[in-house]
Amino acid sequence: MIGLQAQTAAPPLAADAAPIVEVRGLSKIYPGGVEALNDISLSFPEGELTTLLGPSGCGKTTLLKIIAGLLQPTGGEVRVRGRAVTGPGPERSFVFQDFALMPWATVIRNAAFGLELRGVPRSEREAVAEKYIASVGLKGFETKYPHELSGGMRQRVGLARALAVNADIVMMDEPFSAVDEQTRRQFQEDMLRLVAQERKTFLFVTHSIEEAVYVSNRIVLLSRRPSRVSEIIDVNLPRDSEPDQIRRHPAYLDTVEGIWQTLKRYLD
Amino acid sequence: MTPTTREFVPAAVPLGRPASSPHSLQTLASNPYALRIVSFAIVALAWEWAGRVPVSPSFPTFGETAAALFSMLADGSLPAAFANTLVPLAIGIALSSVVGVAIGVAMGLNEKVEWFGVPIFIVLQAAPLAALVPLLVLAYGIGVTTKVFVVCIMAMPVIVLNSFKAVRHTPHSLIEMGRSFMANRPQLIGKIILRSATPVIFAGLRLGTAAGFVGAILAELLVTPTGVGDIITYSQSTADYPRMYAAIAGVIIVSVLFIEGLGWVEQRFLRPEKRSAS
Numbered sequence A: 001m002i003g004l005q006a007q008t009a010a011p012p013l014a015a016d017a018a019p020i021v022e023v024r025g026l027s028k029i030y031p032g033g034v035e036a037l038n039d040i041s042l043s044f045p046e047g048e049l050t051t052l053l054g055p056s057g058c059g060k061t062t063l064l065k066i067i068a069g070l071l072q073p074t075g076g077e078v079r080v081r082g083r084a085v086t087g088p089g090p091e092r093s094f095v096f097q098d099f100a101l102m103p104w105a106t107v108i109r110n111a112a113f114g115l116e117l118r119g120v121p122r123s124e125r126e127a128v129a130e131k132y133i134a135s136v137g138l139k140g141f142e143t144k145y146p147h148e149l150s151g152g153m154r155q156r157v158g159l160a161r162a163l164a165v166n167a168d169i170v171m172m173d174e175p176f177s178a179v180d181e182q183t184r185r186q187f188q189e190d191m192l193r194l195v196a197q198e199r200k201t202f203l204f205v206t207h208s209i210e211e212a213v214y215v216s217n218r219i220v221l222l223s224r225r226p227s228r229v230s231e232i233i234d235v236n237l238p239r240d241s242e243p244d245q246i247r248r249h250p251a252y253l254d255t256v257e258g259i260w261q262t263l264k265r266y267l268d
Numbered sequence B: 001m002t003p004t005t006r007e008f009v010p011a012a013v014p015l016g017r018p019a020s021s022p023h024s025l026q027t028l029a030s031n032p033y034a035l036r037i038v039s040f041a042i043v044a045l046a047w048e049w050a051g052r053v054p055v056s057p058s059f060p061t062f063g064e065t066a067a068a069l070f071s072m073l074a075d076g077s078l079p080a081a082f083a084n085t086l087v088p089l090a091i092g093i094a095l096s097s098v099v100g101v102a103i104g105v106a107m108g109l110n111e112k113v114e115w116f117g118v119p120i121f122i123v124l125q126a127a128p129l130a131a132l133v134p135l136l137v138l139a140y141g142i143g144v145t146t147k148v149f150v151v152c153i154m155a156m157p158v159i160v161l162n163s164f165k166a167v168r169h170t171p172h173s174l175i176e177m178g179r180s181f182m183a184n185r186p187q188l189i190g191k192i193i194l195r196s197a198t199p200v201i202f203a204g205l206r207l208g209t210a211a212g213f214v215g216a217i218l219a220e221l222l223v224t225p226t227g228v229g230d231i232i233t234y235s236q237s238t239a240d241y242p243r244m245y246a247a248i249a250g251v252i253i254v255s256v257l258f259i260e261g262l263g264w265v266e267q268r269f270l271r272p273e274k275r276s277a278s
């Protein structure tokens, strides 16, 4: 099922995990005529972190928002566990590029907001939120307001909110694009830890090749708009090594270089 | 007046003092109350000076006006006049606030209501009130109803238009966030849209209240002289200018206090993030 449209260079051996999300023949033409996606088919294996990587404006956000049910496609469909997506659902949660925190609400209320909307009683939802606030490293900041936090900390709240609803699929649209490099690396370690311990499926969008290779199990390379799948790459890194060793590992360096060679074609 | 415009001109707080100014002046300048008192003192002094020149025989000094104000407070005539003026004012402002916010929010949420409502309130906002008063008197007589109408015509458009804009400008990403966490329509409105609109709605309420005070006095001057309007007209006819200006100053003071109180209510109950910031 993987990569129907892929002129795939990588051997199709990633079919071990069952797909939890399937994208079939998806097209999106925005009102005004911009064709963002053209007949994309893809599948996302359960329990893995798949990254969408591609040139700016190629339609990564569009694809992610259609999977999230926030945008309607012009053609094609998305299936989650075999059921067609018509809107947002409890099994999917989203981490927003611009954080999308409510400035009038404390960290804990923001983190618990998904549960609040579901009618979970206050003490219960705050207990859950507290746990996730701690797991993203914000213990002690529960009663602060977003404007009292740094950009990196705000995005951690967004992450805690997405995790607190216990969705199977967590979608992240360039979650680290607004934070500095140091925070970003810290985040990447946290992500790897979360992926290992939460057993969720992560769909991740980034601009950074290094970041994609470092955190992903699988990378989907998209071509320029209207977007098509150009290549699917399986990443196999020695995850139990130290971060510095991974970043110097030949497999890491070769994958980064290979992706760069592919993406360079779209630059001109 | 300062209280209404200050909201929109945050830069009015002194940021760049000249480096040469003495240290004690700088600390004084960074105290908001000190500056308010200085600003008030300058106005009072300028007033006193203008009254003594005099710029016009009908322009009293600050001192004379203050004395008239205190004597009217002491003999109870000013409080009694205010009790009179406050009736149409309070009804008009309460009505404009409740109805105005409701209409504005409805316009923000629904385009059909917007198309229907926006032209009405833009026309009302631009309408010359003095020309409308005779029509109102014809329709509703010279009682409280007409005065309430005048207050509403002054106060409501800015409240409606601000509430409308506040709702319409809810950050798209917050709405998307709410939808992605499966908020239903009432939740989206109650927990996101209205909360995010609160600051601008309150800015509209403050502007509307100030306009309502103007409307209440105008109504008393144009319809029938009662309350504070009566003091103003009567003092003018007897050339008792200190009393006339004292009545006007009284209206301004009450209006400012009311608007500040509204701001306090907003900060205290609706803007927790502001409280923790200070």
Ligand SMILES: Nc1ncnc2c1ncn2[C@@H]1O[C@H](COP(=O)(O)OP(=O)(O)OP(=O)(O)O)[C@@H](O)[C@H]1O
Pocket: A030, A031, A032, A034, A035, A036, A055, A056, A057, A058, A059, A060, A061, A062, A063, A207, A225
């Ligand atoms: N609401 C919209 N209306 C019209 N065109 C849009 C809209 N949103 C996006 N587009 C266009 O669709 C194309 C894809 O946009 P999208 O945001 O999905 O790209 P992206 O891959 O996420 O880009 P980036 O890496 O810069 O975030 C772009 O050319 C963009 O201009």
Ligand SMILES: [Mg+2]
Pocket: A060, A061, A062, A173
């Ligand atoms: Mg994007």
